Amino acid sequence: MRGLVIIPALNEARNLPRVLESLRRDAPGWDACVVDDGSTDETARTAREQGAIVLRLAQNLGIGGAVQTGYLWAREHGYGIAAQIDGDGQHDPQFLAAARAPIEEGKADLVVGSRYLGSDGFRSTAVRRAGIRYLSWFLRLRCGARVTDPTSGFRVAGRRAIELFAAHYPSDYPEPEAIALATRSGLSVSEVPVVMREREHGRSSIGAGGTVYYLVKVSLALILLPARRGVA
């Protein structure tokens, strides 16, 4: 079964060649799909030259809207499995094989790559780790999801999760909320250990003020979850 790797990218022309090259080398059985979220650099052209499917958004939608575009493509084209990795090179495509196994064995609908299950690699700053631990605790409290790395953008989705995310995907720091949405919709979520690298070019999209906004927004979204169950 061929899978689709969704790579949301905003001005990642410098990082993309390496990401797409390692995908070709280390992840056979996957088609690369770059969603260009309104980049002003050569992101789309670079991706096309590297042989990826390119979905170009006419305007910036943010990570949630971009990732959902990939899931819509996966649904339209009948992919039974879809993954998402970041366009900045911090996720290693090598781990895709381990992450798709639980889905192919029918043990999970959504698999999250966690940097805290393993023992090495880049694990972010102390403040962010505390925030991540809080989110993990809150997710478990709110919907019983046991996830150690809820902000991880490394995910593999089975057919049921593709259907769900194509129809509903949160915007604006969507990762923890997407896990909650999946759990609430009766999908089973599991984790595999992955090693993450620190990004080479460019900056993380979340600054210091952003971290506070992130926590407040995601907490609020999780608190309001039951009222929105109807949409899922």
Place this chain on the structure above:
Amino acid sequence: MTQPLLPLELQMVVCGTLIAFSAWVVYLLRKGRLGLRESLLWILSTAAVFAMTLFPRLLRSIAHGLAIEVPSNALFALAILYLTLNVLSLTIALSNGATRARRLTQECALLRGELDALRAQFDKLATGK
């Protein structure tokens, strides 16, 4: 002789303002620059304010019901409610618009992707011959 609930001058100024405002809304509606669905709340709430200015007794019974001593304070409270309601309805409309814009943008990207794939296939066929 009891004091009037609202001074006549105030009544006139408010009525004038409301009429001018309503005329503007009607003008925008007729020009097609304002949707009837979005402006319905404006029209209804403006009509309610108009009724209260013309018949201050209404205002007095509302003030009485809310245990507000001075009717004009009730007017202020209602004015704030009126604005809050309209701003909320505006925010709802904006959210709906944003959701739709997101869907449309995604649909365009999907169509462009399909077009690219078709064109690549076509080019392959054309050069293969």
